[in-house]
Amino acid sequence: MIPSPTLPWFELARFRRSRLTRAAVVAVMLVPLFYGAMYVWANLDPTGRLDHVRAAVVNHDQMVEVTGTDGAAQPVAVGRQLAGNLVSNDADDNYDWVLTDAKDAQRGLADGDYKAVLTIPENLSAAATSTSGDPTAAVQGQLDLQTNDAVNYINGTIAKTILQAAKGALNAQVTETYLDNVYLSFSDIKTSLSDAADGASDLADGADRLSSGASDLADGATTLADGAGALADGAGTLADGNRQLADGATELDSGAKKLSRGLSQLESSTLTLPRDTRRLADGSRQVADGTAQVDRTVQAFTQGILDATGTADADIDRLATTLRTLADQCRADGAPAGVDCGAIEDAAARAGDLKTFVRDVRGQATSAGQQTRQLADGAAQVADGNAKLARNVPALVGAIGQASDGADRLTDGTSQLREGAVAAAAGAGRLVGGADQLADGSRKLADGGDQLVDGADQLSAGALELSNGLNDGSDKVPDYSTSERDQLAKTAATPIEDAADRVNPVENYGAALAPYFVSLALWVGAMAIYLLLRPLSARAIASTTGSVRVALAGYAPGLALSVVQVVLLLVVLQGVLGVQPADEPLLVGIALATGAVFTAINQMFVALFGGAGRFAALVFVSLQLTSAGGTYPIETAPPFFNVLHDLLPMTYTVHGLRAALAGGSDGVVRDFLVLGLFTALALGVTVIAARRRQTVTVARLHPTLQV
Known part of the structure; x- marks a missing residue:
């Protein structure tokens, strides 16, 4: 059943005729390398080179002033702070933000010079500080992010993610400042309550003194009433004296007027x-x-x-x-x-x-x-x-x-x-x-003084009770230190932090997509193999060799070329691009299994359908690429692709390669079994195609479509 070495060798030996045919064999072996290496290289770490993408910031925000806890006016410029954080952040995963005006930003967005434009409204600082005043006046600031899908769609998602991170940091900082003031006010409240308790204690003491004074007031009011009677008698005498004074003042006024007239005349006479x-x-x-x-x-x-x-x-x-x-x-x-x-x-x-x-x-x-x-x-x-x-x-x-x-x-x-x-x-x-x-x-005042004594006693008791209550309340109000306020403000501003822990993490985006790109590259490599090689040897078909040997004779040289493709691709991925697997033996094994199954399937299509089989291979690979879940989770795809996901071999090649590169061996045995099953099925169909090819028919002599 195993083909003799001469049959596969005959298929490869025909390419020894010239340099061009030998170069064709080398080119076929290099096809997956170009596909796989170029795809992985191009997508090696796109988010790590975002600093090469220019984006614009247009800041219209107007600075506002708020009154601090010390009563001094403090300037607040949230827009300037946000723009400064974006522009000064030189991280690789951040855009190259440029501060500019609205006209230049719109021009750059239209022609692709700026991949995103962030416009900061003029009321951002006012909105950020609106929570410190009237609650009905509190508003939210609105940032305007513009991207141009005509330039790049994915860029819009990236820009939104970057903006969300910057906005989250800014919101946390604003919230942290607000909460710091809140916690600081706890200390002020505690101090105020303590002061109020002391004041209530002083009030109780004062009420006691008030009671004593009110008693004295009542006694004094009685004395005042007696004195007021004497005052009435004296006031009568004073009224009589004042009337006599008025008569004397009238005579004095008359004499003074005469004196004034005489002196006026004397002054006129002595002028010269x-x-x-x-x-x-x-x-x-x-x-x-x-x-x-x-x-x-x-x-x-x-x-x-x-x-x-x-x-x-x-x-x-x-x-x-x-x-x-x-x-x-x-x-x-x-x-x-x-x-x-x-x-x-x-x-x-x-x-x-x-x-x-x-x-x-x-x-x-x-x-x-x-x-x-x-x-x-x-x-x-x-x-x-x-x-x-x-x-x-x-x-x-x-x-x-x-x-x-x-x-x-x-x-x-x-x-x-x-x-x-x-x-x-x-x-x-x-x-x-x-x-x-x-x-x-005065008599009424004496009565009120007695009542005031009773009220002062009640006030003293109530003030003492208030003092005790305020002291209890002051003990319950926390008094935070500066470090405690900072810790509480940070915790309350961001109560939940990201604790993402990737199981079996990969180094970068390129390594994450490498299983998908390697699978695609080896499929293209297998297609290229049977663009160059014949799926079934014409010599073997013309001979009396069995169909199984004929099928294996056509598969063996293709498998040999596929092995070379796998070796070259893995060497470049690891040695040049730096994609290091978690399990090297598993990577080699699953890559060879992938090359073997894709070679068998492409041989099957060409052996079964002739030149039209290459078109079938293109259709088949399109179904595999869309249902393999190589980029987004397959659950995000329509139901049709979810159905195909478990039925096509590339699903298992991608899964196995991911396990080898990232780590984790769950399902790897299943992947090998399924790939082996697809390889066996493809070779079985190729055997059937070889048997059919060994039978001469009119359709074979005069094919309807020659590709």
């Missing part, structure tokens, strides 16, 4: 007095100067007279002696003719009269000098007095004016005094009535 006294002082000074000049002249003249008459007596005596001597000589010698000696003697006798005259002249000169001296001194004193008068008169006139003004004010004051006295008299009358009311009110 300063000028007149100045003129008088100037005139007196001129008189004093003239009198002094006259005095000096008289004194000089008097002195001249005195000097001239100082020796007059002696001279007159000598003159008298001389005259008497002449008279005697005249008589003795005889008088000359015409000379009267008696006349000379008379002249000598009259010398005494002359001395009297001279003395009178000197006396008069001395008297005149004294009088002019007294006149000059008096004129100087008058001039000095007038000058002093001139200097003092303005002050006198000013004083008169001030007195006049004071009299006017006195008149106003006396008028007010008169009116006030009248009002005081009326008020004193009302005071009598008020004193009576005060007496009544």
